[in-house]
Amino acid sequence: MTSANVDIPNGPETLPEAPLRQSQLHIPPAAPFKNAASNYLKHDHQTLWSRNVRNLVKEPPGLVEATPRGSDIIVIHPGSRWIRIGRATDAFPVSVPHVLARKVSSNHKPAPQLIRVLKTNADEDAMDTDEIQEIANPAEVTECITTIRAALRSRMDFYRILYEEDGSNGASEFNEGIQTEEIDGAQDVYKVDWVTGQPDDAFFIGHKVFRLADPADSGYEVRWPMYNNHLNTRYYTSRQEALSDIETMWENIITQELGIPRAKFKNHSAVLVIPDFFDKQTVSHLVDMLLTQLDFKRVCIQQEGLAACVGSGLTTACIVDIGAVKTSVSCVEDGILLSDTRMLLDYGGDDITEFLHDLLKEIKFPYKNIKLNRLYDLHVMDDLKARLCTLSEADVAARAYDFFVRAPGKVTEKYLLKAYDETIVAPMCIFEPKIIDFDSKKKVNPKRWDLSNIDDGDLGSENPTPAMIISTQHLLQPMGEGRPRPNIDVKFEAGKLPLDVAIFNSVRAAGNEKIKKFLQTVVVVGGTSLIPGAVHALESRLQAIAFPLVPNIERLQVLTTHPDVDPRVVAWKGVSIISKLESLSDLWITKSEWDILGMRCLRERSMIDRPTVLM
Numbered sequence: 001m002t003s004a005n006v007d008i009p010n011g012p013e014t015l016p017e018a019p020l021r022q023s024q025l026h027i028p029p030a031a032p033f034k035n036a037a038s039n040y041l042k043h044d045h046q047t048l049w050s051r052n053v054r055n056l057v058k059e060p061p062g063l064v065e066a067t068p069r070g071s072d073i074i075v076i077h078p079g080s081r082w083i084r085i086g087r088a089t090d091a092f093p094v095s096v097p098h099v100l101a102r103k104v105s106s107n108h109k110p111a112p113q114l115i116r117v118l119k120t121n122a123d124e125d126a127m128d129t130d131e132i133q134e135i136a137n138p139a140e141v142t143e144c145i146t147t148i149r150a151a152l153r154s155r156m157d158f159y160r161i162l163y164e165e166d167g168s169n170g171a172s173e174f175n176e177g178i179q180t181e182e183i184d185g186a187q188d189v190y191k192v193d194w195v196t197g198q199p200d201d202a203f204f205i206g207h208k209v210f211r212l213a214d215p216a217d218s219g220y221e222v223r224w225p226m227y228n229n230h231l232n233t234r235y236y237t238s239r240q241e242a243l244s245d246i247e248t249m250w251e252n253i254i255t256q257e258l259g260i261p262r263a264k265f266k267n268h269s270a271v272l273v274i275p276d277f278f279d280k281q282t283v284s285h286l287v288d289m290l291l292t293q294l295d296f297k298r299v300c301i302q303q304e305g306l307a308a309c310v311g312s313g314l315t316t317a318c319i320v321d322i323g324a325v326k327t328s329v330s331c332v333e334d335g336i337l338l339s340d341t342r343m344l345l346d347y348g349g350d351d352i353t354e355f356l357h358d359l360l361k362e363i364k365f366p367y368k369n370i371k372l373n374r375l376y377d378l379h380v381m382d383d384l385k386a387r388l389c390t391l392s393e394a395d396v397a398a399r400a401y402d403f404f405v406r407a408p409g410k411v412t413e414k415y416l417l418k419a420y421d422e423t424i425v426a427p428m429c430i431f432e433p434k435i436i437d438f439d440s441k442k443k444v445n446p447k448r449w450d451l452s453n454i455d456d457g458d459l460g461s462e463n464p465t466p467a468m469i470i471s472t473q474h475l476l477q478p479m480g481e482g483r484p485r486p487n488i489d490v491k492f493e494a495g496k497l498p499l500d501v502a503i504f505n506s507v508r509a510a511g512n513e514k515i516k517k518f519l520q521t522v523v524v525v526g527g528t529s530l531i532p533g534a535v536h537a538l539e540s541r542l543q544a545i546a547f548p549l550v551p552n553i554e555r556l557q558v559l560t561t562h563p564d565v566d567p568r569v570v571a572w573k574g575v576s577i578i579s580k581l582e583s584l585s586d587l588w589i590t591k592s593e594w595d596i597l598g599m600r601c602l603r604e605r606s607m608i609d610r611p612t613v614l615m
């Protein structure tokens with residue numbers, strides 16, 4: 001509106017301003033602060049969350065009491081190799097290999113297996129597929145093995161254990177002369193009942209995939225949909241494909257193993273256990289799938305580190321979870337996982353399996369035709385790893401072992417094998433990870449994944465944590481006067497750190513005053529922590545790092561779970577305990593909240609950076 005006082009030169013004739021107000025609505029002046037008495041949106045109970053929780057618990061009282069608390073809660077802990085799943089009231093979860101074999105059309109391009117071998121061991125047969133693409137430089141590999149052996153020898157000298165210079169040569173000579181023994185099917189108690197896919201078998205899941213004779217020949221593709229802390233972007237051609245496999249697997253496992261019909265999923269709640277350093281996009285897709293496709297009543301998110309801490313009966317500890325593909329380190333203090341302390345290491349038990357395979361080939365492994373991209377051969381090597389490997393120097397000795405190869409359509413073969421220090425050199429790679437070919441672990445395989453179909457989340461959406469930044473500081477130093485800082489991928493570089501150094505950096509990131517507290521309770525969990533001697537191996541190395549650097553440290557202790565508790569399921573167990581707590585009622589995400597708030601729910605409805613009231 002033009003003011004009457006303003007003179008507009010040569011403008012239209014202006015009328016004197018009418019004595020009217022701009023609006024007939026009464027706009028009240030702002031209330032003086034001291035008189036503000038409204039409680040609107042000042043209390044938790046007024047939020048959408050609380051209203052929804054109140055609505056959810058408005059069930060007939062008889063119904064609430066009829067079943068034990070937690071019997072309608074399903075705890076799902078997906079990993080790269082295993083998924084653990086069960087009702088919160090179950091003593092133990094069902095453990096199923098997290099793998100699916102899906103029928104594919106005949107013109108489907110098979111997925112690459114990405115198994116790495118040493119150049120000396122690369123066999124011609126394997127080379128004609130595009131699987132074994134990552135071949136380590138033999139000179140570098142030999143140098144790394146020499147470094148590991150030197151470290152082993154100095155530890156054995158320290159413990160006054162004799163190292164046999166000729167141990168591996170002796171084993172090699174023994175293995176060269178080995179004859180196989182054929183075992184009659186009737187006498188083989190572990191004989192495999194091989195299955196071949198029928199035309200209407202669209203897929204196989206879990207243990208059955210290992211019994212599928214020649215999946216490729218029968219038109220099936222074997223897929224592991226999770227890898228590390230994200231969807232398996234190295235293996236699939238799209239995110240949707242991976243999610244659809246996960247949905248098929250989870251639905252089948254819940255219906256068949258837990259006996260809950262699909263129609264009753266809507267009466268159940270799901271707790272999803274996610275990695276400490278999780279990939280936001282992956283978590284978002286999984287929550288969406290649980291609420292939208294699988295139709296669960298509500299979903300809650302818990303992090304592995306906190307879960308393992310609770311499962312170990314502690315509220316404060318530094319948790320080290322050594323899995324198949326990844327190793328996570330994080331500190332939990334009074335029921336809060338300290339985000340700054342999270343470390344995600346890019347190695348695990350599978351690297352030990354591969355390295356053991358390489359080392360055994362060097363000493364004339366008697367089963368010459370082994371290929372780790374065949375599931376039954378992977379099983380042979382995994383089994384040998386579990387029986388042979390040790391991290392205790394006192395166990396190093398030239399010993400003979402037997403193992404059986406059960407291949408489809410063939411008679412079972414029994415082999416003898418002798419090994420010396422290979423049994424300790426292989427698992428020592430977690431302390432000397434230079435031997436691991438990290439470049440082959442890069443997230444996206446450009447041969448398979450449509451790069452135009454990628455969003456930021458598929459390439460990792462979380463920023464590096466302070467613990468990761470501390471770990472790579474030496475790489476970030478300016479090279480000299482006026483020279484720019486190198487542009488490095490902090491998460492990737494921090495993922496290559498030796499386990500003992502990574503743990504020390506994690507506790508350092510908690511702050512100087514807390515270092516001693518966390519070093520007093522370092523808890524090792526995950527499948528790979530089952531290697532005998534792992535606790536002492538870690539404790540002695542951590543002491544060597546921490547004692548000179550931390551003043552007045554009295555005690556440094558590495559623990560594992562109680563012998564009765566399987567370290568592979570301890571995180572699941574912890575979540576099953578948390579799920580039954582009263583305090584969890586604040587943390588459920590319902591479908592309607594997810595529809596309105598989406599990813600915001602993850603921030604506001606998870607225990608990430610929030611204390612768990614353990615009562």
Ligand SMILES: Nc1ncnc2c1ncn2[C@@H]1O[C@H](COP(=O)(O)OP(=O)(O)OP(=O)(O)O)[C@@H](O)[C@H]1O
Pocket residue numbers: 078079080081082083228322323324325326327348349350382385386387389526527528529530531568
């Ligand atoms: N007795 C054992 N000795 C040595 N290693 C073992 C033993 N039992 C299992 N493992 C190894 O533990 C690993 C599986 O551990 P776990 O079940 O914790 O992994 P995951 O949760 O599937 O994987 P990730 O945490 O990497 O996503 C495999 O590499 C397996 O070979």
